[in-house]
Amino acid sequence: MDFETMSNRKAARQESGASRFVSLRGIWRWLSASLLAISFALPVQAELLIRITEGVDAAIPLAVVPFSKSGDFPAGDDVGDIVRDDLTMSGEFKPLAASRMLSLPSRSEDVYYRDWKMLGQRYLLVGELTLEAGKVNARYELFDVNTEKRLLGETSSAPLKGMRGLAHHISDKVYEAITGIPGAFSTRLAFVTLETGGGKRIYKLQVSDVDGQRASVRLESNEPILSPAWSPDGKSLAYVSFETGRPAVYIHELSNGKRTMIASFSGLNSAPDWSPDGRSLLLTLSKDGNAEIYKMDIASRSLKRLTNHWSIDTEGNWDAKGRGFLFTSDRSGGPQVYLKTSETAEPKRLTFGSRYNARPRFGPEGKYFYYVHQRDGSFHIARMNIETGNETILTKTNLDESPSVSPNGRLLIYATKQNDKSVLTVISSDGGANYTLPAAIGDVREPAWSPMLN
Amino acid sequence: MMLSMQHKAFALALSLSVLAGCSSTGDTMEDEGYGSDVSAVDQEGGSTVYGGDDGSGVSSTGLTDSERLEAREQAQKAEAAAMRKITTFYFDFDTAEINSESRDVLIAHAAFLASSPRTNVRLVGHADERGTKEYNLALGERRANAVQRFLVVNGASRDQLETVSYGEESPAVSGSTESAWAQNRRVEMIFQ
Numbered sequence: 001m002d003f004e005t006m007s008n009r010k011a012a013r014q015e016s017g018a019s020r021f022v023s024l025r026g027i028w029r030w031l032s033a034s035l036l037a038i039s040f041a042l043p044v045q046a047e048l049l050i051r052i053t054e055g056v057d058a059a060i061p062l063a064v065v066p067f068s069k070s071g072d073f074p075a076g077d078d079v080g081d082i083v084r085d086d087l088t089m090s091g092e093f094k095p096l097a098a099s100r101m102l103s104l105p106s107r108s109e110d111v112y113y114r115d116w117k118m119l120g121q122r123y124l125l126v127g128e129l130t131l132e133a134g135k136v137n138a139r140y141e142l143f144d145v146n147t148e149k150r151l152l153g154e155t156s157s158a159p160l161k162g163m164r165g166l167a168h169h170i171s172d173k174v175y176e177a178i179t180g181i182p183g184a185f186s187t188r189l190a191f192v193t194l195e196t197g198g199g200k201r202i203y204k205l206q207v208s209d210v211d212g213q214r215a216s217v218r219l220e221s222n223e224p225i226l227s228p229a230w231s232p233d234g235k236s237l238a239y240v241s242f243e244t245g246r247p248a249v250y251i252h253e254l255s256n257g258k259r260t261m262i263a264s265f266s267g268l269n270s271a272p273d274w275s276p277d278g279r280s281l282l283l284t285l286s287k288d289g290n291a292e293i294y295k296m297d298i299a300s301r302s303l304k305r306l307t308n309h310w311s312i313d314t315e316g317n318w319d320a321k322g323r324g325f326l327f328t329s330d331r332s333g334g335p336q337v338y339l340k341t342s343e344t345a346e347p348k349r350l351t352f353g354s355r356y357n358a359r360p361r362f363g364p365e366g367k368y369f370y371y372v373h374q375r376d377g378s379f380h381i382a383r384m385n386i387e388t389g390n391e392t393i394l395t396k397t398n399l400d401e402s403p404s405v406s407p408n409g410r411l412l413i414y415a416t417k418q419n420d421k422s423v424l425t426v427i428s429s430d431g432g433a434n435y436t437l438p439a440a441i442g443d444v445r446e447p448a449w450s451p452m453l454n
Numbered sequence: 455m456m457l458s459m460q461h462k463a464f465a466l467a468l469s470l471s472v473l474a475g476c477s478s479t480g481d482t483m484e485d486e487g488y489g490s491d492v493s494a495v496d497q498e499g500g501s502t503v504y505g506g507d508d509g510s511g512v513s514s515t516g517l518t519d520s521e522r523l524e525a526r527e528q529a530q531k532a533e534a535a536a537m538r539k540i541t542t543f544y545f546d547f548d549t550a551e552i553n554s555e556s557r558d559v560l561i562a563h564a565a566f567l568a569s570s571p572r573t574n575v576r577l578v579g580h581a582d583e584r585g586t587k588e589y590n591l592a593l594g595e596r597r598a599n600a601v602q603r604f605l606v607v608n609g610a611s612r613d614q615l616e617t618v619s620y621g622e623e624s625p626a627v628s629g630s631t632e633s634a635w636a637q638n639r640r641v642e643m644i645f646q
Contacts, residue, residue, distance in 0.1 A: 224623040226587055240591075246618055247591065268595055268619065271588045284588065290599075291592035312592040328589055334548060335589050356548070359586040372586050379584055399630060401586055417630055446587070 048212030048424070048437040048444060050089070059094035060178070062087060062123040063116060066098055067138070068106035071131025074160075079129055079138060082167035083174065085211060086185045089426065090175065090410065091434040096121060108141050108150060116145045123151075125174055134160050140170055142177055152177045164214060184406040185210060188450040189413065190228040190237055191424060195442035205239060207254065210406075210449075212424075212437045218252060219259075228446060229272050234453045238262070238272035238281055249283060251298070263296065273317050273325075282306070282316035282325060293327055295343075306343055315359045319366060326350075326360035326369055337371055339386075350384065353391070357382075363405045363429065370394075370403040370412060370429075381414050383429070394431045404449045405429055415445040537562040541643040542626075543601060544636065547582070550596040552604050560601065563643065564608035571611060574646040577601050579619040580626070582635035587621055594619030601641045 064087065067080040087093040098104075102115040106128045116124050127140030135157055142152035152173060158166035165186065172183030188207050195202045203225040208215035219225060223242035230237060237252045248264035249272050263269040267286030271293075274281055281296050285303075293307045293316040307313040311331035318325050324341040331347075335358040338347040351357035356374030363370060366386070373382035373391075378398040384391045397416040404413050412429045415422050418436070422443035425436045437444065517525070541563075543556040552560065567573055579598030581590035598617035606612050627634040 224620065226591070226621075226623070242620070242623075267617075268591060270591050284592065286592070286595060291595065312589065312596065314592045315586065315588045328586070330548075330589075335585070356585060358589045374585070399584065420629060 048208060048215060048439060050085070050212055051436045051438065059092060060123065061096065061119075061121050062093045062125070062178075063096040063101060063119065063121045065101060065104050065106065065124070065126045067127040067129050067140070068104075069129045069131075071129070073129070073131055077163055077167075079136075079163060079167040079170065080127065082164060082211075083125065083171045086168060086171035086183075087174065089211060089435050090183075090185075091428045091432055092175075092179065092410075108143070108153075111143060113143075113145055113148045116143075121145050123174075123178060127170070131160065136160055136163055136166060138166055138170060142174055164209060168209065181410065182408050182452065184408040184410065184449075184452070187407055187453055188234070189424075190230065190446075190448040190450065191444055192225050192228065192446040193439050193442055193444045194422075205237070205252075207237075218254065218257070226446060227271055228448045229274060230448055230450045231274050232276055232278045232451055234451045237448075238274065240270045240272070249281070262298065262301070271314050271316060275318050276320045276322075282318060282327075284314040284316070293325075304343070306340065307347070317361050317369075319362050320364065321366040323366070326362065328358040328360065337369070337384075350386070350389070351391075359402070361403055361405065364407050364409045368429075370405060372401060372403070381412065392431065394427060394429075395425075397425065402446050402448075404447050406449050407452045411449075413447040413449055415447060534562045534565065538566055541645075543641045543643075545597055545639045545641075547584070547635070547639065548593065550593070550600040552600055557604075560604050561608050564605045564610045567605060567611070567614050568609035571614065574614050574616065575605075575610075576644040576646060577615055577617045578624075578642045578644060579617065580624060580638055580640050580642070581622045582638040583622045583625065583630065584635065585622075587623075591619050591621035594621045597639075597641050601643075 064080055064084040066078070084095045088095055096119060100119065102119070103110070103112065105111045105126050107126065111124065111126065122145055124143045124145055125140060127138055130137045136159070137155060137157040139155045140152070141150055143150050154173060156166060156169055168185040171185040175181070175183030175185070187210055189210055189212070190205065190207050193204045193206060201222055203221050203223065204217045205219040205225045205228060206215045206217050218237070219241065221241060221243045223245070226240040228237045228239040235254060237254065239250055239252065240247050241250055244264070246264070247269050249262050249269045251260045251262050252258070262281070263283055263285065265285050265287035268284055268291055271284040272281045280298055283294050283296055284291050285294050286292070288305070290310060291312045291314050292305060293313050295304045295306055296302070307327065307329070309329065309331050311329050312335070313327055313329045315328040316325050317327070324339060324345070326337055326339055328335050329338050329347065330336070332349065334355040336349055337351040337357050337360045338349050340347045351371070354374055356372070356379070358372045360369045360371040368383045368385055370381060370383045373380050373393060375393065379400050380393050380397070381395045381400045381403045382391055382393045394412065395414065395416070399417040401415045405411070410429055411426055411434070413424055413426045416425050418438065421438065422445045423436050423438040424444055424447050426434045428434060537559050540559045543552065543560065545551065545553070567575065577598040579594030579596070581593045595617065598619055602612070602615045602617050605615055622638070625634070625638045626640065627637045
């Protein structure tokens with residue numbers, strides 16, 4: 001490129017992106033005046049939408065009969081609908097439409113197995129709700145249609161405003177009764193939304209239910225928020241925020257909004273990942289020259305350097321089974337995934353055969369790790385069996401990022417692009433798209449699936 | 455603005471004359487890991503190139519040597535100032551190598567910074583959207599550091615140069631096209 005084209009290109013860039021260019025400068029000026037617009041716990045609003053993208057052929061046919069209701073229920077959320085949506089989103093069930101049901105029982109004495117067999121159903125869930133003094137009581141039963149046996153008969157209750165939580169709890173019970181695996185419908189998602197417009201960029205760190213509902217904003221900033229990571233007890237998030245004009249790592253207690261800046265060394269402060277005992281964080285810092293991985297003891301703030309190489313070392317992730325940690329390094333020339341089995345061991349390269357493999361995350365069972373994998377110019381999510389080295393590409397989308405696995409190991413959430421917007425997509429952890437969660441406005445990215453809660 | 459090869463050579467000559475007086479050139483290459491990213495400009499090549507007398511409207515007849523020198527210096531300063539209007543430097547995918555187009559411009563900036571020690575610059579490294587956010591944060595830092603080292607090698611003081619990486623968070627151009635990506639892999643110099 002000669003100088004002429006270079007200056008033309010710059011002019012073109014300024015023309016097309018003028019507002020953003022100006023806004024960036026404005027932000028710096030504004031930061032130097034120490035005027036940070038950071039607010040907490042803004043009013044709740046549904047930020048994410050749900051789009052079921054693909055049914056699974058092998059999904060189990062199941063009928064969720066609309067729950068009968070007694071009491072003055074407000075219009076809106078319906079427990080039976082939420083349970084049906086949860087089970088659909090798991091990708092493992094194919095719920096029967098209520099319009100095709102021949103009867104609408106709500107108790108075992110009203111169930112005629114013949115009806116449900118005729119409709120080809122394997123399982124049947126019935127239930128009833130009562131509302132008393134602001135409290136919802138649910139009584140529900142799950143039946144195996146073939147064996148004509150009751151698998152589950154329970155009662156649960158919650159305050160009326162916690163009705164969605166009650167529904168997710170029922171979904172968990174039903175899922176576990178059928179599959180033998182604990183359900184993860186009562187867990188939470190953390191993610192970052194980005195709205196741009198009018199020369200402004202608004203980043204919001206949010207926490208929602210796994211279906212994107214009941215989202216609440218935990219941090220809002222005009223500067224980037226990155227890499228939310230859940231503490232193992234699910235009570236805190238660690239993340240990177242640029243609110244001071246530089247990246248720093250914070251710990252944020254979700255119950256009270258208390259934040260602690262834990263790393264703000266010169267250079268990078270990024271990629272936090274909690275140790276399984278919750279006492280320390282892996283961090284990427286470049287205070288000693290370039291990006292290296294350190295372990296920080298949270299109570300004492302003491303640091304221990306775990307990598308030492310002139311290449312980029314980042315994106316550390318602990319193995320909950322105690323086999324060390326995974327990380328990304330470009331010491332071979334491009335980013336690849338490495339495992340370090342102890343603080344002193346030589347890193348072992350795990351990914352080959354593609355020039356870009358990065359941001360590894362162990363699944364909860366420790367058998368697989370999930371990572372961003374480039375193939376034929378596209379970026380996908382892949383998983384590798386850590387024992388055999390077998391690699392499977394899980395996604396068909398492009399520009400995929402930030403894989404995070406549900407705590408029961410069954411679902412994987414990641415960020416991808418749709419029509420130039422970043423959206424979240426949930427798939428089965430062995431592949432197969434289930435649903436997407438586009439933001440109501442702007443982009444949504446950096447999903448992090450919580451651990452099992454309480 | 456049109457910058458001819460001749461003018462380019464002229465600006466290079468200016469930067470070389472500044473470099474000649476800079477004894478620390480090359481002493482700052484302590485970071486072996488990035489040796490391939492940064493190297494001092496070839497101080498031999500191009501030193502015989504002069505151009506600028508023709509076309510500037512200045513006739514040499516009747517001018518004293520000092521007047522001629524002054525005219526030349528004026529022209530050189532104008533060209534260096536023109537070069538310094540470029541404050542964004544581009545990179546190939548997953549590299550922090552300073553390309554040949556950026557070098558002459560950065561040398562002009564380094565010369566200016568050396569002559570203006572109170573000027574401070576923030577070097578902001580960026581990456582395109584492809585790949586992972588955290589790796590891109592480190593890559594943006596590597597790019598900003600590469601520019602910082604290049605400027606220091608060519609005469610600027612490290613104290614004048616602050617670096618920060620925004621990774622893929624602050625694209626210059628939105629969209630998922632080769633052209634957008636190319637314009638987003640960059641380091642921007644922000645004069646404070």
